[in-house]
Amino acid sequence: MDIILASSSQRRRELLNLITNKFEIIPSNFDESTVSFEGKCREYVIKLSKGKALEVADRVKGEKLIIASDTIVFNNENLMLKPKDEKEAFNMLKSLSDNTHKVYSGIVVLNLETNEMLSDAVCTEVKFSKLTDDQILEYIQTKEPMDKSGAYGIQGKAAVFIEKINGCYYNVVGLPLNRLNSMINEMGVNL
Template sequence: MNVILASASERRRELLKRIVNDFQIIVSDFDETKVKFNGNCGSYVMDLAKGKALSVASKLNKDESIIIGSDTIVFLEDKVLGKPADKEEAFNMLKLLSGKIHQVYSGLAVYNTLTKELITDYVCTEVKFSTIPDEVITSYIETGEPMDKAGAYGIQGYGGIFVEKIHGCYYNIIGLPLNRLYFLLRDMGVNL
């Protein structure tokens, strides 16, 4: 069975290799602005993941494929923190996260193009940041690492020094909760 990851994320690609030997990448062109945040983070990230998976499905032929869509957000104080638009926004996000507990939500959508079966789910992980001095935030931003990551940090890179503790799935914070995805794929009939 053909497995497709509907994501340009190098981190998701690396993580998926841990549970699926052979898959292809087809980047979704889904317009994420079509999904409005209604206050429910779980529904929001599942809708984004579903949009990505179905967008890729619409471009494929009739062969059976399993498409994986995923999206990740950081949530703090009723605010969704996506990828920063610039260095100033990255600084403001990290300053906001400093010394606080926030949640990381990843939505998953697994779609079978032949049967039209769609399974969605999400994972939430709680993350506690230490208090970060402004000069450390500025130095971190200069590495360029925060610019393509929700919440302006990557736990698997230099941003890991900000994390005091986590409660939940580590891989979720990177962007692909492997445990949950593994069982969704098995439920869809993918032999792993």
């Protein structure tokens, strides 16, 4: 069975490669703006992930296993997606400073041979240390925050900001491998 990762994320590609190196990348063209956030993070990331998986499923044929995921940061009752500009990145990082926030990833595994779909969401709590404005500005200058939910990458230069995590590290990176592997096994697919 061919495995498809419905994402252009380099991080997700690297993580999936830890489970199998036999997959192809077909980025989803799903319009995420069609899903509105109604205050429930788990449901939101699952809907986004389903949209991505189904959009790719419409474009491929045959015995395929599609994996789709979406990750968000939720802090102080605020949804934090990718920052639009450096000012928004600064404000996000300032609000994360000396705070604990939650990172949610939705995962969908869609088997086109059986039409079986499994979906779930994983949550990890992340505690940031207290950051100075200079630390935040220096980090923004690396451009690393600009393509990441919550304006940081735990696997990159922001690693030094993380005081502790409670939950799956790989979830914070963008693909909760333990849960993904369990879902694939539940489908009876052997990688």
